[in-house]
Amino acid sequence: MNKPNLAVNIGGVDMQNPVTTASGTFGFGPEYSRYIDINELGAVVVKGTTLHPREGNATPRIVETPSGILNSIGLQNPGVDYVIEHYVPYFKTLRVPVIVNISGDTVEDYAKVAEKLDAAGGIAGLEVNISCPNVKKGGMAFGSDPAMAAEVTAAVKSAAKLPVVVKLSPNVTDITAVAEAVAEAGADGLSLINTLLGMAIDINSRRPILGSVMGGLSGPAVKPVAVRAVWQVYKAVQLPIIGMGGISTAEDALEFILAGASAVAVGTANFVNPRATMDIIAGIERYLIDNGVKDVNELVGAAHGN
């Protein structure tokens, strides 16, 4: 059989294969370039970027839980101007699309960051984080209210010509309500899921372990929740989905694709296996060949049976 087609399109971002990186787990790209060829990825999604630099939360910022981790990084980042000055030149040397994850305290912040990145060039798309559980203002607050989520989406859309993917939070009663609202507001794609709000307590000191008390759960432990969210959102809206949450292997990735994701992002698994993305791309290709599937897009949402 000829090589199957792995290329997908996420709301205008052309990816040579469906595998990208989850924001915040891959730095700005160069950190992992000693272990993989970044140009083999479908796309690179980089660390959450805000209008002004952010210091982030107190340590400890990470704690292990069964088959997962809780993190409370707190969106530490050098600010959009620094990113444009120091990383955009690097992005321009890459042959794969770079998607910048953006965040803000206010709707205006999101719009300003989007406008600056749009003008900088070298960027293929924006991923709007309305789902970070680790910041006090903004973040998840935008993602849990459909009207606010729509407002942020519309503001980013009008500030930037770039494709806009909105990243949804699982910490809501009905994820489809938020998905529908941002679709209506003009989003070009959806990313899901961000981390699940959680916490852990040290029974010896009798205090919360994380410096900022609560954190976001990621890793294999969240996978069933994420697959469920992708399944529901795929049914509810027509937008392409980047699925993520606990993906460590090609089998995990295929589960998300069958649930309705056109692409997948690998997060926490990079920490364990810095070559996870490469192994997953190879594994998806092998699965397609073994099962006589000519195009990965044929599998998107196939578990729904239509």
Add this chain to the structure above:
Amino acid sequence: MSQLLKAKVTTHRQISSGYYLLEFSGAELAETARPGQFVHVKCSRTTDPLLRRPVSIHDVNKDRGTVRLLYRVAGRGTELLSVKEPGERLDVMGPLGNGFQLPDPGEKVAVVAGGIGVAPLFFLLRQVAAAGNDVKVFVGARSCRDLLAVDDIKGLGVEIQLATDDGSAGHRGPVTELLARGLKNIDRIYTCGPAAMMKAVAGLAREYNIPTQVSLEERMGCGVGACLACTCKIKTPGGSSYKRVCADGPVFNAQEVAWE
């Protein structure tokens, strides 16, 4: 250049209750590693515990192409590591981190280790001794059972002084008491150990105005600078900022650390 490898364990033994010395083969790692760098080790075969564990490079043998780790069983990860048999494969990433800046020729050096903090310092000591610098070593621990690598250090022909909390070996009391008496003519200090000890060393160093490098510890995720989990507070002209222990450290200038 950091690598990802499935390295063969060559020897592995308990050297004192709860402390292990593990050697694996990795020619390129042995060739390129610098003192103070570490490797990120996958201890579990399953997803629980999920993350790798950072362990300092205790020593390398370039001729044999081997790397040594000296570690303490602290929890589930290191417990799983401790049962690896010679011949088994170990999933390691490294060398990682910045490492120590070596002394200038002729500088008189003090090396201060607390407990398992001796792990990264032995590799440094071997290079500093080989370079012909005058070295004084101060090793402190809870008791004589926690004094590690003492014979190996003596084998380098350097002066060593011991301290234990319970007085079971050497001076009874904190190792910094020995250091305070031995600081005369010292040009440079290297230290690794419990945070309280390093803070005390940094205090003495400031008093005597001696450049000091500390190797810090923080919980890690990626180990390569990508996740910002492992940060420590570093003083800057304008206040302070968070630096990554894995990528900007683990070695920092003691006077730049914003000690808690």
